[in-house]
């Protein structure tokens with residue numbers, strides 16, 4: 001085994017959290033919380049991941065409040081799920097006592113089709129905006145947050161982080177990217193505010209930094225906080241790499257433990273991070289709402305651009321962030337074989353997050369540790385991603401045994 005590979009498969013510290021190796025599961029919203037309730041579907045999916053040798057799994061899309069959900073099947077952090085989260089985290093620890101569990105904290109901001117809003121009448125973001133996702137559900141417009149809404153949002157992150165720590169998560173990942181709530185403030189495309197939450201980068205970072213401080217206050221200094229940031233929005237007028245590097249530097253200075261560099265936005269250009277076959281065809285097949293289905297047919301090709309898959313597609317830009325910050329760095333994006341793991345390690349990254357490769361093969365780590373020629377088999381067809389709202393949630397159709405009964 002080369003030194004880089006040895007390094008990847010050896011114990012490491014994420015902040016103050018000991019991990020058995022450097023391979024982590026990326027947050028992938030799995031659509032396995034029917035009616036927002038975490039139960040056996042979610043547990044069994046993540047059991048497979050932790051048993052397969054991955055050092056830390058990540059439960060994706062742990063929304064900080066009910067109105068932060070993109071759809072009404074998503075889980076949100078509240079007292080009603082406390083006992084279930086305790087059970088899930090306890091069972092995962094039983095299944096793999098040496099694996100850790102992270103939860104990704106998110107909020108949809110202006111991008112939602114959730115008809116079961118509890119507090120608000122319509123989604124809110126930094127500025128008023130057309131809510132394309134909600135149009136077919138009768139919510140075509142998102143409003144602009146007042147400062148009181150911003151204060152409330154920050155408080156939801158504090159409360160959710162506290163709940164997550166108390167229910168047995170070992171780490172928290174804050175989602176600062178992909179066009180969701182916080183990244184709408186960072187991006188000059190979606191943040192057109194004229195108060196001190198908009199305009200300059202320092203102003204656009206005011207909310208993200210407040211959120212980070214709130215989460216830190218909730219969990220304390222010894223609890224790892226990761227941040228998933230965008231390297232680019234992939235749209236004209238959006239966040240670009242030069243500013244993204246400064247975003248990283250500001251979070252680093254603000255005390256983040258580790259950064260994960262992704263890119264693209266679910267609202268405007270998702271294929272930047274779903275590099276590979278377009279999601280359009282699969283989404284059209286799965287979509288139940290006839291208006292949404294028609295909309296996808298009409299404008300899908302304009303939204304889902306073709307970005308051919310290549311291994312380690314974010315590496316060059318992620319290296320720019322690596323060179324700018326002192327915190328730990330987690331590489332994400334197209335790492336499917338052993339040579340790629342070696343490459344990422346040799347470039348000075350501390351950890352690697354895998355999304356689709358672990359959906360394809362939850363035993364990736366065990367297999368890669370024992371076979372240098374291991375082939376993962378993920379074809380980057382993105383069928384799994386188009387199944388997030390299908391009954392039973394995601395699975396890899398190449399693994400027939402994973403299909404929901």
Ligand SMILES: Cc1cc2nc3c(=O)[nH]c(=O)nc-3n(C[C@H](O)[C@H](O)[C@H](O)COP(=O)(O)O)c2cc1C
Nearest residue numbers: 026027028029060061273333334354355356384385
């Ligand atoms: C089914 C699916 C769901 C995803 N859901 C999320 C999510 O909830 N949060 C997130 O930050 N990224 C999400 N992603 C993106 C992944 O975390 C990751 O950034 C992307 O898949 C690229 O990594 P990969 O090449 O290892 O798959 C999702 C990806 C897939 C395939």
Ligand code: SF4
Nearest residue numbers: 378379381382384396
């Ligand atoms: S469906 Fe399977 S092969 Fe296709 S991208 Fe997802 S994990 Fe990879």
